[in-house]
Amino acid sequence: MKILIACEESQAVCKAFRAKGHEAYSCDILESSGGHPEWHIQGDVLAQLDKGWDMMIAHPPCTYLSNAGATWLFPKKVLNQARYTLGLKAKDFFVQLLTAPIARICIENPVQSKIFEIEKYTQIIQPYQFGHPYSKKTCLWLKNLPLLTSTDILNKYTQFVSSGSACRRGIKSNQMKMGSSERSKTFPGIANAMADQWG
Numbered sequence: 001m002k003i004l005i006a007c008e009e010s011q012a013v014c015k016a017f018r019a020k021g022h023e024a025y026s027c028d029i030l031e032s033s034g035g036h037p038e039w040h041i042q043g044d045v046l047a048q049l050d051k052g053w054d055m056m057i058a059h060p061p062c063t064y065l066s067n068a069g070a071t072w073l074f075p076k077k078v079l080n081q082a083r084y085t086l087g088l089k090a091k092d093f094f095v096q097l098l099t100a101p102i103a104r105i106c107i108e109n110p111v112q113s114k115i116f117e118i119e120k121y122t123q124i125i126q127p128y129q130f131g132h133p134y135s136k137k138t139c140l141w142l143k144n145l146p147l148l149t150s151t152d153i154l155n156k157y158t159q160f161v162s163s164g165s166a167c168r169r170g171i172k173s174n175q176m177k178m179g180s181s182e183r184s185k186t187f188p189g190i191a192n193a194m195a196d197q198w199g
């Protein structure tokens with residue numbers, strides 16, 4: 001299949017589908033860091049949506065949509081209009097991906113703030129269901145794809161938090177602290193499950 005991995009610079013999902021023999025390309029406004037620039041399209045993914053893909057897996061930015069960022073939306077219980085406007089722009093991007101003219105679609109994002117009224121996710125997955133000892137609630141919006149099935153469930157895991165939010169909230173000893181760009185990279189166990197089950 002011809003598969004577009006939207007908003008991916010790490011190439012984690014792209015490489016998992018390539019290993020299964022698919023013609024997969026990552027696309028990001030950033031250069032790829034996955035070691036295969038020949039499988040990477042650098043630029044705005046919206047310009048790629050009508051290029052005849054069989055499947056798209058997308059990881060759009062979540063900074064202005066996520067529920068975790070909601071405290072910034074209502075500082076002192078008053079709506080921050082500038083941040084809300086950025087959130088609406090991010091919603092527009094998300095919806096363009098969700099309604100792309102592609103037969104099979106998976107969009108991945110954290111739990112979103114209800115204020116943006118985006119359609120409900122299809123399922124929630126966790127890294128600890130795919131062999132990584134971390135919790136990080138991840139929502140999937142699926143179109144014409146079956147639910148992703150756990151591959152290796154771990155019972156011991158720690159919370160995965162970005163260093164920014166750890167500083168704000170006070171890091172706890174049972175939390176794994178990462179920079180935000182590291183934190184946003186797809187776990188290989190989840191990428192492999194997608195390629196095995198959907199490829």
Ligand SMILES: C[S@@+](CC[C@H](N)C(=O)[O-])C[C@H]1O[C@@H](n2cnc3c(N)ncnc32)[C@H](O)[C@@H]1O
Binds near residue numbers: 010029046062
């Ligand atoms: C939450 S991160 C996802 C990273 C991904 N999980 C990975 O492993 O590389 C969102 C990504 O979307 C990219 N991005 C933002 N706007 C974009 C656009 N219009 N077209 C393509 N990529 C975009 C960002 O550069 C960033 O790498």
